Amino acid sequence: MRALVVDDSAVIRTVLTRILTNLGFEVIQASHGKDALDKLKGVPLPDIALVDWNMPEMNGYEFIRSVRESAEYRDMPLMMVTTETEMEQVVKALAAGANEYLMKPFTPEMVQEKLQILGISGS
Amino acid sequence: MAIASDDFRFIAELIREQAAIVIEPGKEYLVETRLGPVAVTAGLVNVAGVVRELRAKRAGPLLQRVVDAMTTNETSFFRDLQPFEHLKERVIPDLLERRKAERSLSIWCAASSCGQEPYSMLMMMRESFPQLQQWRVQFLATDISQQMLAKAREGSYTQLEVNRGLPAPLLVKYFHKKGIEWQIDDSLRRAIDWREFNLSARTWPGMGPFDIVMLRNVMIYFDLATKRQILANMRKVLRPDGFLFLGTAETTINVDDSYASDVLHTACYRPKAA
Numbered sequence: 427m428r429a430l431v432v433d434d435s436a437v438i439r440t441v442l443t444r445i446l447t448n449l450g451f452e453v454i455q456a457s458h459g460k461d462a463l464d465k466l467k468g469v470p471l472p473d474i475a476l477v478d479w480n481m482p483e484m485n486g487y488e489f490i491r492s493v494r495e496s497a498e499y500r501d502m503p504l505m506m507v508t509t510e511t512e513m514e515q516v517v518k519a520l521a522a523g524a525n526e527y528l529m530k531p532f533t534p535e536m537v538q539e540k541l542q543i544l545g546i547s548g549s
Numbered sequence: 550m551a552i553a554s555d556d557f558r559f560i561a562e563l564i565r566e567q568a569a570i571v572i573e574p575g576k577e578y579l580v581e582t583r584l585g586p587v588a589v590t591a592g593l594v595n596v597a598g599v600v601r602e603l604r605a606k607r608a609g610p611l612l613q614r615v616v617d618a619m620t621t622n623e624t625s626f627f628r629d630l631q632p633f634e635h636l637k638e639r640v641i642p643d644l645l646e647r648r649k650a651e652r653s654l655s656i657w658c659a660a661s662s663c664g665q666e667p668y669s670m671l672m673m674m675r676e677s678f679p680q681l682q683q684w685r686v687q688f689l690a691t692d693i694s695q696q697m698l699a700k701a702r703e704g705s706y707t708q709l710e711v712n713r714g715l716p717a718p719l720l721v722k723y724f725h726k727k728g729i730e731w732q733i734d735d736s737l738r739r740a741i742d743w744r745e746f747n748l749s750a751r752t753w754p755g756m757g758p759f760d761i762v763m764l765r766n767v768m769i770y771f772d773l774a775t776k777r778q779i780l781a782n783m784r785k786v787l788r789p790d791g792f793l794f795l796g797t798a799e800t801t802i803n804v805d806d807s808y809a810s811d812v813l814h815t816a817c818y819r820p821k822a823a
Contacts, residue, residue, distance in 0.1 A: 513726045527717035529708050539714045
């Protein structure tokens with residue numbers, strides 16, 4: 427199983443990578459939406475992308491919209507992982523095409539439970 | 550400060566007497582962590598102060614707060630997921646067929662803690678079985694802790710709590726933001742009858758009959774005699790074609806052989822035919 431982690435914080439990327447690796451995922455890291463779109467080129471579609479909201483270049487909301495409009499990546503499951511905790515933002519992310527929404531701070535159990543909700547498990 | 554062994558034994562005996570829950574030696578840390586905040590709230594210096602008060606008066610609000618603190622267990626929305634899948638795929642469709650004449654269903658969450666399990670069931674039922682809105686559905690949720698029942702009735706959860714196991718589409722559909730907490734909608738809160746109930750009571754007058762009973766992750770805390778008494782009482786309140794759910798680490802095997810486990814989901818039990 428493969429996961430894409432998109433976050434401008436190296437600390438969060440490292441934490442999520444550790445959690446996902448322990449669950450049996452191979453992880454690709456990207457520091458913003460444009461970087462993620464570049465890194466998706468020529469590689470098999472990840473089984474899940476965990477995407478921060480607030481990032482430079484292309485934020486998570488724009489990234490989700492781009493993925494859903496793209497013929498190549500539109501079927502990739504997407505989970506927003508963010509400090510945005512208002513109802514309007516959860517609604518907006520889901521309407522844009524996010525499949526799940528995880529609010530920071532999170533624990534490894536929360537990540538695993540959200541993946542289970544999506545029917546995704548590691549190796 | 551580490552709890553004195555006499556004080557630990559006193560608390561263990563008190564909880565066994567009040568709730569039939571076994572706190573074994575080695576769980577001193579649990580007593581200290583759970584009762585530390587109770588001591589602060591009660592204006593006492595430490596856990597030893599709580600024990601001193603209870604030795605003098607084994608009743609009243611302090612006793613209730615100690616029982617609450619020692620019987621509260623971790624829970625989350627859609628905990629373990631598979632029981633809810635089994636309810637959705639097999640149990641409720643089966644009951645919809647069996648009860649189609651009377652169009653009534655009776656459900657009991659027997660250790661509902663702060664409400665995530667009954668609310669998870671209700672959300673699943675509303676999503677997958679909208680026809681049940683036209684049925685008479687009696688939904689009872691009980692717990693030994695008044696504090697937990699008050700929280701469950703309020704239906705307000707922290708961000709950390711809604712992050713645990715709750716699908717985002719259900720958060721959006723059934724909750725609203727209330728300050729920094731998320732509160733479940735009134736229609737779900739009102740659909741549940743919340744009551745205080747001690748599972749270790751010798752008899753259960755006025756209970757049942759139930760089609761589905763959720764008794765998950767609570768039997769592990771009881772000794773064998775209490776488990777047997779609970780399962781014997783359960784047989785009297787569970788319909789002969791009803792369903793009993795235990796936690797994944799719990800079983801009726803070698804405790805009460807009058808139940809049979811469902812081959813499709815081993816934590817789901819049904820009474821054996823008499």
